[in-house]
Amino acid sequence: MRVSPAELARAKDDLDWAYDLVRAAMDGEDDRVGGTGKAWHAFDFLLDRRGIELPIVVGAEAIVETPEADPDDDEYVEDLAHDWGYGSPRYLTAEQVAAANALLGALTEQDLSRGVDQAELERADIYPMVWDRPDQLSWVTHHLPYAQRFFAAAATDGDAVICWLD
Template identity: 30%
Template sequence: MITQYLRLTPAEADQLRRLLAEAPDEAYEFVDRDEDQARGMDTDKAWAGLEFLLAKLGPPVNVISGGTAVTDDEWGYDSPRLLGPDEVAEASRFLDGTPFARLAELYDPAELTAAEVYPMMWDEDWALEYLGGVHTALVTFFHDAAAASDSVLLWLN
């Protein structure tokens, strides 16, 4: 399971809403185009660990499982959700101000394991570095999306 993200311009967000209403089967194809890979990213399996650590800091926007559902249909494991430009900007400010060193201070492999945080690899010697790499990519992704006033579509796949 991974969390996937895609930046959407206002026109693209409108087109996605239109497709979801008129041709739901085409909506997923619309966001899964090869040329959009530069505007997307995924967290690999780090999503739950990052969500667990970020929650300890009380983020203003949940960048892992937040947003407003755009359909009841599931794209993988849940319905896709949209963070609007204002939420993206707020999330970006929080992430920009939260260096990974702050999250690393909160990292306790035994706590994540006891809480059964997916994917149950937290006692591996590489786990913290793995989270750090995904955190860096997520910060950059949200920073770039906010700078462009994009929305962000996310879903668990």
Template identity: 35%
Template sequence: MSMNGEYLRVTPAELERALKDPEWALELAEEVQDAQEESEPAPVEARHFTTHQTWHLLGFLLQRFAFPVDIVHGEEPLADDDWGYGPPRYLAPDRVRLAADVLRQTTYDQLIQDVDPSELAKAEIYPWIWDSPTSLEWARDLFAPLTEFFRGAASTGHAVLVWLD
């Protein structure tokens, strides 16, 4: 079984409801995920996005880059319920907007500049595949879509729920 980084765009009204009723939010997340499996919208339009197993690598790289928003783990608690590998958290619309602005100005090459795979192994970054310099390329194909997902969320004033599943 693998650990995947998951995101769900929600309106401010949906965020309010999710904070009061986390079970409803989990049901919404599952409904959106199921619906998107069939339609596969572009990341900028998608309500759900996954970074699959690259979440920990992306988190390490963004933290090392001094990224101002914790887009991998979220910043505010949503619930105490376990949504897979711990409770969900969220990013308020203003934090989503800041994340989108900084992501737009950040390249994957900037994130991996001067990173040695041994740093990832030493930090025990999941999924423990850091035995060659090319392993840093693993998350490249998800970074641009993640940037687009946040751009779409920011452009509509959405908050983002974040969890590991």
């Protein structure tokens, strides 16, 4: 979710407030919320394969430090206060968002999948395990134009981005 630097600062101080902000935006179909759905892991894999080291999909910085524990452990879940999905939320600063915008803006869908064999994703255990079906790379790469628009708008507005896997 795109957030202003002030909203990010508040989110880092009050994770309950951040959770409520995100859920309200998702419920209201706010255009500041975006994502790649189940293609997140493959999209991240393809970006990494292109040499993009900035963790655009999962965020670069932890909002809160969570204990090293099993996510199924009740104490771990209590420490997060809310169920954000898979682990605690992370974020990209406004500067990292601007860098992500530049990196994504230089790519095409063809660039993202060039030289990639779906068997490579299967061998790497990339979620979801659909790589034995034809044309799954296009299912992943079709998210690129949306991600480009999302990060372009965030960069233009000077926004940071809170990331989580739900």
